[in-house]
C-alpha cells in the first residue's frame with residue numbers, strides 16, 4: 366500500500382501540470398473577477414438572503430411532483446423524478462450568463478414492487494426485495510440450515526417449496542441462489558415460522574408484484590462561468606426518493622443547493638463552483654458514481670473538494686458533520702477532508718449551536734468522490750433511522766429513543782417532515798462553505814492524484830436502506846440462469 370502511494374505521488378510530480386492555488390483574482394483561466402462588477406462573495410452576505418419560505422416553496426413542488434407520479438414517489442427516472450430534474454434545469458436557466466448547465470444522461474436498472482405473505486390463512490408483514498422478480502407461489506415452507514451461505518445448507522426438499530433463510534454473514538444475492546421471487550420478514554416472524562415448521566408442514570402463499578426495468582435518468586450539473594475553472598469547488602445532493610415525496614431525503618439537501626445557487630448569482634467568485642444534483646442515489650449512489658467514473662482524469666484533478674448534503678432537515682435532528690479527520694470514527698478522508706469538517710464545526714460554534722460527528726463511511730454520494738477520485742470531501746447530515754440518545758436530546762432537544770427521521774424512506778417523508786429552523790441553519794452552513802471556498806482555497810491542500818485506476822472492483826455499497834443496497838448485488842446476478850426453481854423468503 367505504501368509503495369503504491371509513493372509511486373502515485375511521484376507520477377504526479379512528473380506529469381501533473383502546475384495548478385495555481387487560486388489567490389483571489391489571480392487572472393488564471395476562467396477568472397473573470399477583474400471584469401466582473403459584482404462584489405466578491407462573502408459568507409455573511411450570502412447567508413443573509415436565505416429564508417424558510419423559499420425552502421418550503423420548493424418542498425411544496427416536490428409534493429406536487431410525487432402526486433403526479435403513478436407510484437406516488439420520485440424514484441429515479443419515473444414521472445415524479447423527471448419533473449424534479451426539469452425543475453432544477455429550469456431553475457438554473459434563470460441565470461444563463463452565470464451558470465453553465467449540463468444534464469448528464471445515464472441508464473440504470475430500476476426496481477419497485479409490493480409483496481404479501483399469508484401463512485395458513487394469516488397475513489404476515491413482509492417487504493419486497495429490490496430486483497426481485499414477480500411471482501405468486503403457494504407452497505410448503507422449507508427451512509434452510511445455518512445461514513444459507515453454502516450449497517450444503519439447502520436440504521433436498523427445498524425444490525418447489527418456499528425457502529426460509531436466516532439473515533447474516535453472506536450477501537442476500539448469494540443466499541437467494543437462482544433468481545426467484547424474494548421477500549423479507551422480521552426475525553420475530555421468521556422464528557415463529559420456524560417453530561411452526563418444527564411441529565409439522567406449513568403452507569404459505571407469497572405474492573410479489575415488481576417492476577424491474579431499465580430507466581433513463583439524469584444528473585444535473587451547474588457550474589459558475591466565473592472563477593478559476595482549474596479550482597472547482599463542487600457540492601451535491603441526490604434528487605431521487607424511494608417512497609413518497611422525499612422532502613427530507615433528499616429534498617432538503619438539493620433545495621439548499623438551489624437557494625444558495627440563487628444567492629450566489631449576486632456575487633463574483635474566485636474559484637468556480639459546481640452545484641450537482643445526483644440521480645439514482647437510493648439504488649447505490651449510481652448517479653454520482655457514473656459522474657466520477659466518466660470524468661476524464663484531467664477534469665477530476667480540477668475538483669479541489671466535494672461537499673455533500675443528504676438529509677439536512679430531519680424532524681428529530683442532530684447537527685452531524687462527516688468525521689473527515691477520523692477523530693471519532695477512525696475513517697479519514699484525503700487531506701483537506703479534515704479542514705472541511707473543521708469549517709462546519711466552527712460554523713455551528715459561531716452560531717452557538719452544538720454539533721456532532723458522523724462516520725465518514727461513504728454512505729451517500731461523496732463515496733465515489735473519495736474512493737475513485739481521492740477528492741477531499743465533507744458534508745452535513747441530520748440523521749436517518751438512527752435513534753436519538755438521551756445525551757443528544759439534552760443537547761438538541763427533540764425526542765430521545767426515537768429515530769432522527771421517523772419517516773425515513775416512508776410515505777410520511779412529506780411537507781411536514783422537516784425541522785424548518787434546522788433546515789435554514791444548515792442551508793446557511795451550505796452557503797458558508799460555498800462562500801469560503803469560492804473566495805479562497807488558501808491553505809487548502811493541493812490535490813493528490815486520483816486514487817482509482819478505474820479497474821478497481823466496485824466498493825461495497827451502503828445506501829440508506831441496507832437491505833436494498835446489499836441486494837443490489839442481485840441486479841448483477843440476474844443474468845444467471847435459473848436453477849432448481851425454489852422460492853425464497855428471508856428473515
Ligand SMILES: [Zn+2]
Nearest residue numbers: 614615675676
Ligand atoms: Zn438520501
